[in-house]
Amino acid sequence: MSGPRWLNTSEMRAWRGLMGMSRLLFEQLGRELGKEAGLSMADYEVMVQLSEAEGRRLRMSDLAAMSLLSKSRLSHQVARMEATGWVRRESCPSDRRGAFAVLTDEGFAVLADAAPGHVEGVRHHLFDLLDPDEIEQLGAITTKLYQHLNTVVERDCAAPKRDGAVSEAV
Amino acid sequence: MSGPRWLNTSEMRAWRGLMGMSRLLFEQLGRELGKEAGLSMADYEVMVQLSEAEGRRLRMSDLAAMSLLSKSRLSHQVARMEATGWVRRESCPSDRRGAFAVLTDEGFAVLADAAPGHVEGVRHHLFDLLDPDEIEQLGAITTKLYQHLNTVVERDCAAPKRDGAVSEAV
DNA sequence: CGGAAATGGTTGAAGGCTAAATTACCTCGA
DNA sequence: TCGAGGTAATTTAGCCTTCAACCATTTCCG
Numbered sequence: 144m145s146g147p148r149w150l151n152t153s154e155m156r157a158w159r160g161l162m163g164m165s166r167l168l169f170e171q172l173g174r175e176l177g178k179e180a181g182l183s184m185a186d187y188e189v190m191v192q193l194s195e196a197e198g199r200r201l202r203m204s205d206l207a208a209m210s211l212l213s214k215s216r217l218s219h220q221v222a223r224m225e226a227t228g229w230v231r232r233e234s235c236p237s238d239r240r241g242a243f244a245v246l247t248d249e250g251f252a253v254l255a256d257a258a259p260g261h262v263e264g265v266r267h268h269l270f271d272l273l274d275p276d277e278i279e280q281l282g283a284i285t286t287k288l289y290q291h292l293n294t295v296v297e298r299d300c301a302a303p304k305r306d307g308a309v310s311e312a313v
Numbered sequence: 314m315s316g317p318r319w320l321n322t323s324e325m326r327a328w329r330g331l332m333g334m335s336r337l338l339f340e341q342l343g344r345e346l347g348k349e350a351g352l353s354m355a356d357y358e359v360m361v362q363l364s365e366a367e368g369r370r371l372r373m374s375d376l377a378a379m380s381l382l383s384k385s386r387l388s389h390q391v392a393r394m395e396a397t398g399w400v401r402r403e404s405c406p407s408d409r410r411g412a413f414a415v416l417t418d419e420g421f422a423v424l425a426d427a428a429p430g431h432v433e434g435v436r437h438h439l440f441d442l443l444d445p446d447e448i449e450q451l452g453a454i455t456t457k458l459y460q461h462l463n464t465v466v467e468r469d470c471a472a473p474k475r476d477g478a479v480s481e482a483v
Numbered sequence: 484c485g486g487a488a489a490t491g492g493t494t495g496a497a498g499g500c501t502a503a504a505t506t507a508c509c510t511c512g513a
Numbered sequence: 514t515c516g517a518g519g520t521a522a523t524t525t526a527g528c529c530t531t532c533a534a535c536c537a538t539t540t541c542c543g
Contacts, residue, residue: 163462165339171465209365215532218492265328268461277450292338383502386499
């Protein structure tokens with residue numbers, strides 16, 4: 144039994160930095176978005192995905208995957224957004240289990256209004272502080288890690304099912 | 314009025330990468346911690362801070378600052394941990410408003426049990442995928458951003474008070 | 484065909500998080 | 514010494530998230 148391989152100084156700096164930085168960054172951006180446009184990061188993310196999609200509509204599953212939300216969470220999220228009028232549900236003709244989430248004109252307008260300020264925030268708290276090299280490095284590192292994690296999460300959350308029932312034994 | 318400065322390709326890659334990566338990373342580590350040791354990332358973080366402190370105890374405010382939790386959230390958090398027996402509260406003799414959170418022996422044992430697996434997870438999902446240069450870069454970038462954000466958050470959350478009442482006008 | 488299993492999506496309950504209000508105490512200055 | 518204002522921490526209420534159970538439909542396959 145070899146003891147656990149603890150983090151060295153360089154690793155510890157990266158770990159603490161990453162943890163603190165991402166926590167504060169997303170909290171801060173969320174706060175600003177809430178104050179300036181009255182929406183949450185989840186609202187924003189969902190609307191962005193819809194706005195970029197063909198016909199401003201996506202199947203719930205696809206939208207969930209793109210926004211990195213669980214199906215359940217997306218369902219609640221869309222329910223709230225439907226209540227405020229930013230999104231509408233439509234049933235899918237080809238698969239009667241399915242549902243589309245559609246961005247309404249009102250939703251699009253809200254997004255268009257919020258976007259410039261949000262991008263400014265991202266610049267102000269992130270890119271304005273980094274030089275082009277650092278942005279490249281950050282992109283390379285995070286993309287690589289992201290891809291790895293995607294496969295891990297898929298494996299981990301598909302066997303024990305992210306939602307849905309568990310099939311007992313073989 | 315110049316239009317908003319949208320993100321260029323490099324920036325967009327870094328932004329999407331950072332967002333996706335950090336979401337998945339912390340979710341995954343949290344899931345593993347929950348499965349393997351029965352505790353949340355917040356539990357873990359709080360216990361680490363306490364375990365490293367003089368006498369395994371910290372004032373609630375200091376603990377909140379170190380763990381990047383709001384006072385309110387920490388109060389709830391510690392209440393739960395007290396109920397499970399991992400932490401105990403002690404009142405502060407020198408300032409009777411104050412309270413210490415103290416890591417119990419049981420809490421320390423739970424942490425000691427959880428730590429090796431958690432560190433393995435951090436290695437497996439993060440450092441094993443990066444070479445030393447990249448770890449250096451990540452550390453440099455995140456530390457710089459973290460420091461900036463700390464000042465921003467302090468400013469933003471101290472004027473409109475993170476808790477407490479607002480003093481009207483001058 | 485017909486039934487088992489898988490898929491798409493929703494629901495409800497339980498618990499966590501946030502913001503605002505509250506309690507209790509300390510500090511400073513007139 | 515008194516009171517105004519600040520600080521430490523908790524509490525309450527409302528919203529959000531998660532987990533597990535559920536319904537409806539489709540697909541797979543003997």
